[in-house]
Amino acid sequence: MTGGVPDNITGGDSGATGRVAGVAPDGSPVDVFAALPAEPASGYVLAALPPACDVLELGCGAGRLTAALTSAGHRVVAVDESDEMLARVAGPAERVLGDAATVDLGRHFDAVVLASYLVNHRVKGPAFLATAARHLRPTGCVVVQRYDPVWAGAGEPGDAATVGPVTVEVARLVRHAGWFEATVAYTLGERRWEQAFDAAVLDDTALAHMAAAAGLTVRQWLDPHRTWAVLGRS
16 A cells, blocks of 8 residues: 555445456456555565465456465466456466466465455455455465455545556545445556556455355555555464
């Protein structure tokens, strides 16, 4: 999180009904996500993992975390529903095109990474976490990223941050009981994209309940804003 704005504020249901070149099914612009830097997210994730482990990355996007994981010696299976995003994933990772809410690889991993606020998806959040749990070895961990519930309650339209070469601005933010809807504008060079989405607000109690439903428990927070958590078997 930078300047009060989540580093890559995206997720939830974009409301898109058709495919647009250069835009993932959830509305995320591919060029933007390919340009976003791995830090600080990669630092939090790497700190939670044992050395040289098998990692399943759900919703890998353009691979900013994937590259950091493989560079650190981890063996990564990267899953995303966007073939255009997967095409940007560099390095030796195994790539799988599929929906992270339903994919079943029939394999188990030392760690599962569930970033990009997927747990905040109003419909699929529990399914994403169930997928992570389904692929986890008994002693493994799940690293999840959620929206800061404080930001969700106090952020305002016009909040902006610069993340690497990308400027991220909250163009619209409407709060409801337990969820919010937003439009975020991304600027990269001379180009600009807008993405509309909605997301559930998960405070500590709500995340703990979602984790418990998947047979997991929250074990550790990795950052001061409590947006990155480590979950393990209950």
